[in-house]
Amino acid sequence: MKAKERRLAELRAAVREVTPREALALQVRGAALIDVREADEIAQGSPPGAYRLGRGFLELKIEDAVPDFEQEVVVMCNSGVRSLFAAEDLMRLGYAKLFNMVGGFARWKNEGLPMEIPPRLDPAARERYSRHLLMPEVGETGQLRLLASKVLLIGAGGLGSPAAMYLAAAGVGTIAIIDHDVVDRSNLQRQILHTDARVGTSKVASAKQTLEALNPAVKVTALEVRLSSDNVEDVIEGFDVVVDGSDNFPTRYLVNDACVRFGIPNVHGSVYRFEGQTSVFWPRYPKRRGPCYRCLYPEPPPAELAPSCAEAGVLGVLPGVVGLLQSVETLKILLGIGDPLVGRLILYDALRARFTELELPRDPHCRYCGDGAAFPGYVDYEQFCAQAAQVA
Amino acid sequence: MTTVTVRIPTPLRAYTRGADEVRAQGATVAEALRALGTACDGLLTRVLTPEGEPRQFVNIYLGSRNVRALRGMETPVNEGDVISIVPAVAGGSA
Numbered sequence: 504m505k506a507k508e509r510r511l512a513e514l515r516a517a518v519r520e521v522t523p524r525e526a527l528a529l530q531v532r533g534a535a536l537i538d539v540r541e542a543d544e545i546a547q548g549s550p551p552g553a554y555r556l557g558r559g560f561l562e563l564k565i566e567d568a569v570p571d572f573e574q575e576v577v578v579m580c581n582s583g584v585r586s587l588f589a590a591e592d593l594m595r596l597g598y599a600k601l602f603n604m605v606g607g608f609a610r611w612k613n614e615g616l617p618m619e620i621p622p623r624l625d626p627a628a629r630e631r632y633s634r635h636l637l638m639p640e641v642g643e644t645g646q647l648r649l650l651a652s653k654v655l656l657i658g659a660g661g662l663g664s665p666a667a668m669y670l671a672a673a674g675v676g677t678i679a680i681i682d683h684d685v686v687d688r689s690n691l692q693r694q695i696l697h698t699d700a701r702v703g704t705s706k707v708a709s710a711k712q713t714l715e716a717l718n719p720a721v722k723v724t725a726l727e728v729r730l731s732s733d734n735v736e737d738v739i740e741g742f743d744v745v746v747d748g749s750d751n752f753p754t755r756y757l758v759n760d761a762c763v764r765f766g767i768p769n770v771h772g773s774v775y776r777f778e779g780q781t782s783v784f785w786p787r788y789p790k791r792r793g794p795c796y797r798c799l800y801p802e803p804p805p806a807e808l809a810p811s812c813a814e815a816g817v818l819g820v821l822p823g824v825v826g827l828l829q830s831v832e833t834l835k836i837l838l839g840i841g842d843p844l845v846g847r848l849i850l851y852d853a854l855r856a857r858f859t860e861l862e863l864p865r866d867p868h869c870r871y872c873g874d875g876a877a878f879p880g881y882v883d884y885e886q887f888c889a890q891a892a893q894v895a
Numbered sequence: 896m897t898t899v900t901v902r903i904p905t906p907l908r909a910y911t912r913g914a915d916e917v918r919a920q921g922a923t924v925a926e927a928l929r930a931l932g933t934a935c936d937g938l939l940t941r942v943l944t945p946e947g948e949p950r951q952f953v954n955i956y957l958g959s960r961n962v963r964a965l966r967g968m969e970t971p972v973n974e975g976d977v978i979s980i981v982p983a984v985a986g987g988s989a
Contacts, residue, residue, distance in 0.1 A: 775904075799954065800952050800954075802951035803985070804982055804983055861954075861956050861961070864961055864963060
């Protein structure tokens with residue numbers, strides 16, 4: 504008997520074996536299925552939901568995929584031999600509940616169990632996103648996730664411009680921008696999506712042209728309409744994140760209400776002269792209950808206290824800073840990394856070069872996101888804001 | 896008497912002769928803001944209701960905490976505390 508065969512016999516005695524069908528049942532009840540085959544084998548097909556870690560990097564990557572050493576782990580390869588050696592490595596690392604899938608992927612496929620061809624980045628994409636791929640927080644899985652993500656930007660203006668540029672550069676696969684305005688020369692001091700030659704043309708068409716030139720792989724949808732109670736659900740539904748860069752309170756409340764209804768994270772930014780605010784309103788954030796915009800500001804201020812940038816002015820680069828903070832939060836949410844600004848507000852004071860973090864408590868009695876609140880419906884937002892201004 | 900710093904948001908600096916921070920004295924948030932109101936005519940009605948509560952479009956913070964989550968306007972203050980007045984800001988796109 505060869506040394507290899509002797510060793511395999513010992514391992515078979517030490518690691519429990521399961522059939523592919525039993526492996527699938529284990530996976531369904533929460534076990535991690537680890538595919539240790541090489542990339543070219545995996546490219547031909549792999550069980551859905553399997554962690555494709557490869558034999559070479561297994562010990563380095565397994566803890567990111569399976570942080571709990573008590574979790575059940577099924578290891579698989581093509582025939583069930585390499586996976587036995589892989590199981591031995593995992594046992595040494597401390598994984599206690601290990602199974603080896605006999606017959607490997609060949610038997611899995613023969614038995615007609617579900618499989619998928621895992622998406623892969625093509626060489627051009629690997630080059631474009633190489634700095635992302637180097638980081639374990641993004642990697643190929645994260646980059647594929649960004650490419651499959653859908654982000655809606657409210658406004659192609661001061662905040663929307665920098666946000667859209669970096670989201671497109673980062674490879675967010677679908678970016679929709681809604682804005683009914685045309686490019687004005689006075690926009691160009693800060694709205695870097697647009698150019699002097701496009702003054703007088705549609706902002707969203709200009710945005711699409713710029714973003715597609717930056718990254719042709721991104722699908723850019725230009726929505727040249729005014730967002731209203733009538734169209735908000737059709738516009739917003741299906742997006743993973745909404746980036747609010749609007750310039751008026753009726754739109755901010757409308758976007759809030761629709762995001763609360765659909766459970767979509769609302770990445771908020773606003774600017775005024777040298778100051779900016781940013782937060783993430785996401786009451787359904789799975790890790791902690793956060794507030795919605797109405798918890799923070801149940802009513803808008805009167806016009807005299809909230810002049811727009813058109814009236815009060817803004818340092819051109821200020822929305823750049825805030826819009827980029829919004830992009831960072833958006834990418835974090837899409838990748839599921841870090842701690843989003845849920846329940847926190849960042850104030851940026853450019854003149855003092857000071858960032859201040861404030862806590863945002865949720866209002867348990869909020870009509871829109873409070874405990875047990877049923878969605879009360881959309882209102883006439885122009886009227887709501889005008890009335891609030893009069894009362895104030 | 897306890898002295899605190901009150902941070903004034905840009906839209907309200909017309910009432911503080913442009914100052915972005917004003918010192919005020921008082922034992923509670925309400926007292927400090929009342930003192931601020933005396934020094935800066937017209938400011939307080941923009942921030943508080945006639946009953947002395949923050950208006951619906953304004954939040955008052957003591958340090959990083961919203962006073963709503965503390966003891967409201969009656970929250971006691973300590974020497975050197977920072978009170979921030981944070982109103983809703985619409986600006987973004989246009």
